[in-house]
Amino acid sequence: MSPCLTPSTRLDAAREIMEDFARSTGLLLEGRPRRYLWTDSFAVFNFLELHRLTGEEAYRQLALRLVDQVHHVLGRHRGDDGRSGWLSGLEGREAEEHPTIRGLRIGKRLPERRPDEPYDPVLEWERDGQYYHYLTKWMLALCRVAQATGEAKYLRWSIELAEAAHAAFAYTSPLDGRRRLYWKMSIDLSRPLVPQEGQHDVLDGLVTYAELQAASLSEQTLMEQVADLQAMCRDRDWSEWVTEDPLGVGELLSLSYRAARLVLKGVSYLAEPLRSMLEAAYVSLRAYLPKDLLDLPASRRLAFRELGLSIGLHAAEKLKGLAEELRLSDHPLLKRIDGLLSMRERIEAFWLNRANWEVDTWVEHRDINMVMLATSLIPGGYLVGH
Numbered sequence: 001m002s003p004c005l006t007p008s009t010r011l012d013a014a015r016e017i018m019e020d021f022a023r024s025t026g027l028l029l030e031g032r033p034r035r036y037l038w039t040d041s042f043a044v045f046n047f048l049e050l051h052r053l054t055g056e057e058a059y060r061q062l063a064l065r066l067v068d069q070v071h072h073v074l075g076r077h078r079g080d081d082g083r084s085g086w087l088s089g090l091e092g093r094e095a096e097e098h099p100t101i102r103g104l105r106i107g108k109r110l111p112e113r114r115p116d117e118p119y120d121p122v123l124e125w126e127r128d129g130q131y132y133h134y135l136t137k138w139m140l141a142l143c144r145v146a147q148a149t150g151e152a153k154y155l156r157w158s159i160e161l162a163e164a165a166h167a168a169f170a171y172t173s174p175l176d177g178r179r180r181l182y183w184k185m186s187i188d189l190s191r192p193l194v195p196q197e198g199q200h201d202v203l204d205g206l207v208t209y210a211e212l213q214a215a216s217l218s219e220q221t222l223m224e225q226v227a228d229l230q231a232m233c234r235d236r237d238w239s240e241w242v243t244e245d246p247l248g249v250g251e252l253l254s255l256s257y258r259a260a261r262l263v264l265k266g267v268s269y270l271a272e273p274l275r276s277m278l279e280a281a282y283v284s285l286r287a288y289l290p291k292d293l294l295d296l297p298a299s300r301r302l303a304f305r306e307l308g309l310s311i312g313l314h315a316a317e318k319l320k321g322l323a324e325e326l327r328l329s330d331h332p333l334l335k336r337i338d339g340l341l342s343m344r345e346r347i348e349a350f351w352l353n354r355a356n357w358e359v360d361t362w363v364e365h366r367d368i369n370m371v372m373l374a375t376s377l378i379p380g381g382y383l384v385g386h
Contacts, residue, residue: 005345005348005349005377010377010378011050011053011054011377011378013352013374013377014046014049014050014374014377014378015050015054017370017371017373017374017377018043018046018047018050018059018062018370018371018374020370021043021370021371021374022062024366024367025367026069027062027065027066027069033069033073034367035069035070035073035074035107036106036107036108036367036368037070037074037104037105037106037107037131037134037135037137037138038106038131038134038137038368039367039368039371040066040069040070040107040138040141041134041137041138041140041141042368042371042372042374042375042382043063043066043371044063044066044067044141044144044145044381045140045141045144045375045381045382046371046374046375046378046381046382047059047060047062047063047066047381048060048063048144048145048148048381048385048386049378049379049380049381049382050378050381051063051148052148052380052381052386053378053380060148060149063145063148064145064149067141067142067145067154070104070138071099071100071104072099073107074104074105074106074107075087075088075099075100075104075105077187078105078111078128078187080111081111081112083187086099086102087102087103087104087105087187087188088101088102089102097153098157098160099157100138100142100157100158100160100161100164101160101161101164102164102188102189103130103161103164103165103168103185103189104130104134104135104138104161105128105129105130105187106128106129106130106131106134107128108126108127108128108129109126110123110127110128111127111128112127112128112129112186112187112193113127113129113193115191124184124193124194127193128187129184129185129186129187129193130165130168130184130185130186130187130189131183131184131198132165132169132181132182132183132184132185132198132201132204132205133198133200133201133204135161135165136165136201136204136205136208138158138161139158139161139162139165139208139212140158140208140211140382142154142155142157142158142161143155143158143211143212143215143385144381144385144386146158146215147215147385147386148385148386155212155215155216158212159212159216159221159222162208162209162212162222162225163222163225164189166222166225166228168182168185168189169181169182169185169201170225170228178232178235179228179231179232179235180197180232181197181198181201181202181205181232182194182195182197183195183196183197183201199240199241199243199248200241200243200248200251200252200255202229202232202233202236203233203241203252203255203273203277204251204255205225205229206226206229206230206233206270206273207255207258207259207262207270207273209222209225209226209229210226210259210262210267210269210270211258211262213226213267214262214265214267226269230269233272233273233276238276238277238279238280239280239283241276241277241280241284242280242283242284242287243280243284244284244287244288244291245305246288246293246305246306246308246309247304247305247306247308247309248284248308249281249284249285249288249308249309249312250307250308250309250310250311250312250313250315251308251312252277252280252281252284252312253281253309253312253313253315253316253319254311254312254315254382254383255277256274256277256278256281256315256316256319257315257316257318257319257383258315258383259273259274259277260274260319260322260326261322261384263326264322264325264326274326275328278328278331278333278334281312281316281333282331282332282333285333285340288309289343293306294306294343294346294347294350297359298350298355298356298359298361298362299359299360299361300361301361302361302365303351303356303361303362303365303369303372303373304365304368304369304372306347306351307347307348307351307369307372307373307375307376308372309343309344309347310343310344310347310348310376311372311375311376311379311382311383313337313340313341313343313344314344314376314379314383315379315383316333316334316337316340317337317341318383318384319334319337320334320337320338344376347376348373348376348377351369351373352373357369
């Protein structure tokens with residue numbers, strides 16, 4: 001840790017960022033809030049971690065209020081496409097008791113593409129729908145809330161979301177007979193909007209389902225879904241997970257650490273995927289590092305993607321502490337990790353410099369940039385929980 005980023009400095013900066021986020025996105029005020037599922041998942045992790053670190057109940061209440069807002073905004077139809085009410089089709093008390101049973105919207109700016117509209121790969125980024133990798137983050141966020149509060153309903157909502165997502169996104173390809181996951185589905189989960197598979201979605205799903213299974217204290221929880229993703233993992237070579245995207249590399253590292261903790265708790269089916277993830281992360285880092293992208297000006301960089309890598313490097317540092325128990329001490333990634341931590345410090349210091357918040361690439365993605373920066377500063381809520 002660099003001298004300027006002491007634990008106290010990290011905590012103070014994260015508090016300021018997350019309090020600003022709460023104000024600016026409508027979490028503290030009446031009126032229509034601005035909700036986005038990926039960003040809000042990490043915001044929940046951060047508020048829970050702030051509560052753990054400070055003992056201030058206000059932060060836990062912000063996490064719970066955010067969960068409620070997400071369900072009442074992203075668990076309901078947009079209102080601008082002819083549909084209204086809960087995505088579940090349920091009403092009243094029953095809808096409130098099962099807010100995730102038909103998934104959650106992404107929260108994009110534009111309505112989803114209609115069945116009769118042509119596919120536009122650029123415009124699709126701005127259109128609503130459901131992303132599998134956003135749903136897995138919300139599953140984990142709800143699991144973390146259940147752990148922090150002891151309230152079983154949050155874990156039930158998380159498992160119901162996992163069941164709904166897997167049923168909708170998992171399919172058998174008619175081209176090669178392989179089991180796959182759609183990347184993006186329609187709001188009602190009736191049709192794929194982007195049929196390609198997210199590069200790490202199978203790994204993300206498997207590790208997340210395993211966390212829910214462990215939290216429920218029952219191997220029967222999501223047993224069929226876990227078996228399906230295990231088979232998908234076996235059907236893929238680890239080289240398919242290699243990426244030069246910093247956010248993708250960071251996710252590989254974060255998933256590796258989360259998987260490692262579960263392996264040590266007895267979740268043996270993650271042992272082989274863990275080794276595959278580490279191999280892919282090591283090769284990915286070797287591909288990314290020579291590019292010197294951290295020397296570019298802020299206007300040519302995307303903060304949230306770099307901060308995903310920074311979070312992953314926090315995870316890798318924690319994973320090194322488990323290496324001996326996992327018999328991974330000789331893995332080349334873990335042997336080199338100390339030399340990579342300066343990159344994490346560079347990323348954090350760069351994006352803590354508010355002069356770099358003036359560029360369009362920060363302003364256009366302000367909410368997600370703020371929340372990912374805070375997660376990098378206090379990563380425990382995401383990586384460990386309570």
